[in-house]
Amino acid sequence: MSASPVYLDAATAAPAHPVARQALLAALDDGWADPGKLYTQARRARQLLDAAREATAQTLGVRADEVSFTSSGTTAAHGAVLGALAGRRRTGSTLVHSAIEHSAVLHAAERHVAAGGTAIPVPVDRLGRLDLDAWSAAVRAPGVALAALISASHEVGTVQPVAEAAAACADAGVPLYVDAAQSVGRVPLPAGWSVLTASAHKWGGPPGVGVLAVRKGTRWESPWPADEREGGRTPGSVNLPAVVAAAASLRAAAADAAAEEARLAPLVDRIRSRVAAEVPDVEVVGDPVLRLPHLVTFSCLYVDGETLLHALDRRGFAVSSGSSCTSSTLRPSHVLEAMGVLSHGNVRVSLHRETTEAHVERFLAELPGIVAGLRAEAGVVGL
Amino acid sequence: MPDEVLDCRGQRCPLPVIAAARRMPQVPIGTVVRVLADDPAAAVDIPAWCRMRGQEFLTAITGPEGPAYDIRRTH
Ligand SMILES: Cc1ncc(COP(=O)(O)O)c(C=O)c1O
Numbered sequence: 001m002s003a004s005p006v007y008l009d010a011a012t013a014a015p016a017h018p019v020a021r022q023a024l025l026a027a028l029d030d031g032w033a034d035p036g037k038l039y040t041q042a043r044r045a046r047q048l049l050d051a052a053r054e055a056t057a058q059t060l061g062v063r064a065d066e067v068s069f070t071s072s073g074t075t076a077a078h079g080a081v082l083g084a085l086a087g088r089r090r091t092g093s094t095l096v097h098s099a100i101e102h103s104a105v106l107h108a109a110e111r112h113v114a115a116g117g118t119a120i121p122v123p124v125d126r127l128g129r130l131d132l133d134a135w136s137a138a139v140r141a142p143g144v145a146l147a148a149l150i151s152a153s154h155e156v157g158t159v160q161p162v163a164e165a166a167a168a169c170a171d172a173g174v175p176l177y178v179d180a181a182q183s184v185g186r187v188p189l190p191a192g193w194s195v196l197t198a199s200a201h202k203w204g205g206p207p208g209v210g211v212l213a214v215r216k217g218t219r220w221e222s223p224w225p226a227d228e229r230e231g232g233r234t235p236g237s238v239n240l241p242a243v244v245a246a247a248a249s250l251r252a253a254a255a256d257a258a259a260e261e262a263r264l265a266p267l268v269d270r271i272r273s274r275v276a277a278e279v280p281d282v283e284v285v286g287d288p289v290l291r292l293p294h295l296v297t298f299s300c301l302y303v304d305g306e307t308l309l310h311a312l313d314r315r316g317f318a319v320s321s322g323s324s325c326t327s328s329t330l331r332p333s334h335v336l337e338a339m340g341v342l343s344h345g346n347v348r349v350s351l352h353r354e355t356t357e358a359h360v361e362r363f364l365a366e367l368p369g370i371v372a373g374l375r376a377e378a379g380v381v382g383l
Numbered sequence: 384m385p386d387e388v389l390d391c392r393g394q395r396c397p398l399p400v401i402a403a404a405r406r407m408p409q410v411p412i413g414t415v416v417r418v419l420a421d422d423p424a425a426a427v428d429i430p431a432w433c434r435m436r437g438q439e440f441l442t443a444i445t446g447p448e449g450p451a452y453d454i455r456r457t458h
Contacts, residue, residue, distance in 0.1 A: 281435070283431070283435060301400070301432070301435065302397050302400065302401050302404070303397065304396075304397060323424070324396060324423065324424040330395075330423070331424070332396070332423060332424040332427050337426075337427045340431065341427070341431055342427070342428055342432070342435070343424050343428055343431075344396045344400065345397065380401055380404075383401065383404040
């Protein structure tokens with residue numbers, strides 16, 4: 001018997017915003033033609049694409065011609081890293097990045113290293129915050145082509161000191177790429193970046209739409225085979241109906257962001273304090289104050305992460321985990337590893353516009369019993 | 384050198400941490416226990432357990448028997 005579902009994994013994919021649904025359906029009727037062609041249907045599609053780009057640019061605080069749509073946040077991150085490195089290859093071949101970047105950025109870094117480049121990870125502290133001294137030293141070294149810093153951790157919610165990191169980059173003349181997937185549409189964006197990416201399904205847009213913004217004056221060279229669409233930065237036809245839905249829902253999410261932050265941040269605080277108080281032997285991780293308003297992470301000692309996810313799912317709760325047993329590589333999350341915090345029994349809870357106080361209360365009411373039950377089964381009570 | 388060795392090779396996390404947590408209260412204070420564990424999560428979780436339990440994490444080494452973690456019982 002499964003209980004009524006409570007979806008708490010918005011950091012992976014937020015439920016579609018009603019505005020996204022409306023815009024998607026309208027654009028399926030109206031925006032199916034190729035916007036590059038020279039007939040009436042194409043001009044209509046072109047208008048929709050231009051309007052989507054204009055709206056997205058406005059929300060990000062950039063010019064429309066600085067914005068390209070991609071087929072996911074992952075592709076946007078790949079293009080950001082590899083394109084910015086290619087644009088600066090005469091200056092150097094070193095990529096400096098935080099140790100807690102999303103795997104999309106780390107995999108692009110691996111590709112760069114395989115091609116003969118260098119990648120320098122910069123550590124974070126126990127709360128998951130960038131070591132600014134190490135960062136400043138790393139970006140000042142000779143031959144640095146690009147620095148990459150996530151706006152806020154997708155795994156533990158800690159907001160990164162982007163303004164300070166950007167200042168160090170500016171001093172060193174190094175462009176900064178910010179993966180803002182967890183921030184766009186939720187919190188104000190930091191300044192000082194040259195390249196920024198985001199992902200629509202994090203803010204209630206459809207999956208399969210990413211945003212790549214490259215500021216004027218940034219040397220960026222496409223790492224993909226030539227294609228002139230999307231300013232030459234993303235090859236292939238964009239999924240126009242999904243892009244239209246992404247832009248419309250971004251505008252709606254950004255308009256509500258301050259109110260949503262005010263509503264969700266106290267719920268996150270409540271989860272942090274109640275879990276720490278009511279579940280024995282738990283480590284609540286991430287910065288207690290400098291954090292995203294919608295995401296909270298904790299690890300339960302002696303509990304297997306996958307077993308915990310299944311037990312929560314049976315009670316109707318959908319959450320994520322950075323535990324190794326839940327990853328295909330069988331390695332613990334590199335983020336928890338970099339922070340030096342407990343990696344097993346890990347749960348990430350992330351809230352969205354449909355999350356109510358009652359959902360959070362039900363989760364908090366059931367969690368201690370679920371963890372206690374698993375510990376009793378495993379015979380680890382009292383250790 | 385460790386006073387005793389706890390062989391948790393082949394065990395997936397959290398089992399090595401559980402084994403350490405079971406063993407530590409049974410050894411005299413001051414004893415150094417070496418946990419052999421080849422699950423990559425042990426490298427994070429054994430030091431984290433020591434911090435949460437106030438036990439002393441001495442060192443992580445990789446010897447002929449694979450990755451090993453030395454813990455001293457302090458209380
Ligand atoms: C910080 C961050 N960057 C990039 C991505 C990748 O986005 P997408 O799922 O659209 O490929 C995600 C989502 O998993 C993310 O959280």
